[in-house]
Amino acid sequence: DTAVSQTPKYLVTQMGNDKSIKCEQNLGHDTMYWYKQDSKKFLKIMFSYNNKELIINETVPNRFSPKSPDKAHLNLHINSLELGDSAVYFCASSQGGLAGGIGETQYFGPGTRLLVL
Amino acid sequence: DAKTTQPNSMESNEEEPVHLPCNHSTISGTDYIHWYRQLPSQGPEYVIHGLTSNVNNRMASLAIAEDRKSSTLILHRATLRDAAVYYCILRDDNDMRFGAGTRLTVKP
Numbered sequence: 001d002t003a004v005s006q007t008p009k010y011l012v013t014q015m016g017n018d019k020s021i022k023c024e025q026n027l028g029h030d031t032m033y034w035y036k037q038d039s040k041k042f043l044k045i046m047f048s049y050n051n052k053e054l055i056i057n058e059t060v061p062n063r064f065s066p067k068s069p070d071k072a073h074l075n076l077h078i079n080s081l082e083l084g085d086s087a088v089y090f091c092a093s094s095q096g097g098l099a100g101g102i103g104e105t106q107y108f109g110p111g112t113r114l115l116v117l
Numbered sequence: 118d119a120k121t122t123q124p125n126s127m128e129s130n131e132e133e134p135v136h137l138p139c140n141h142s143t144i145s146g147t148d149y150i151h152w153y154r155q156l157p158s159q160g161p162e163y164v165i166h167g168l169t170s171n172v173n174n175r176m177a178s179l180a181i182a183e184d185r186k187s188s189t190l191i192l193h194r195a196t197l198r199d200a201a202v203y204y205c206i207l208r209d210d211n212d213m214r215f216g217a218g219t220r221l222t223v224k225p
Contacts, residue, residue, distance in 0.1 A: 106161075107163070108160030
């Protein structure tokens with residue numbers, strides 16, 4: 001069984017559309033994250049959720065909205081997609097949070113490759 | 118603006134040890150040193166972490182300088198499957214910041 005799974009694996013869409021990426025973890029972890037990896041391969045944290053509560057929201061446009069229906073799921077909704085949103089988006093989870101466990105290991109999903117045309 | 122500095126790329130021969138350096142001269146007393154790696158077309162994968170003492174696990178060893186301003190990830194016998202980008206990260210309470218990493222190429 002995959003520990004952290006994401007769907008879809010690939011997403012090609014037109015500018016201006018609204019899309020969602022789903023993430024699920026079966027590790028029983030309390031904290032989930034979304035990262036964006038741009039074309040230069042830099043990984044940057046976008047959001048951190050601990051027990052369904054938003055902990056970190058880096059300077060991400062409000063077109064991006066994370067939604068956590070339960071602690072095993074953290075979905076990413078993106079409204080009015082722009083060309084610059086094209087990237088690989090990674091979901092991750094950890095037992096503790098960034099603020100609660102300095103030594104915590106994060107487990108990453110396989111990524112969703114988003115291409116906005 | 119990562120807080121660590123790593124060489125852009127390194128090469129190794131299969132079955133030989135690899136030493137991946139990382140400089141973190143601005144490290145604070147509470148920062149943990151984490152290493153992750155990212156294989157092609159995959160998500161990052163945890164490798165090892167430490168605070169002050171050297172650490173060993175089944176994947177690698179982590180050697181931390183006495184002043185903690187640098188560290189070295191050691192792969193004892195590189196395999197072709199170890200070809201990846203290796204990230205050295207300083208973790209504190211509210212930060213998990215990836216830099217550009219070191220791209221390791223392993224030659225047969």
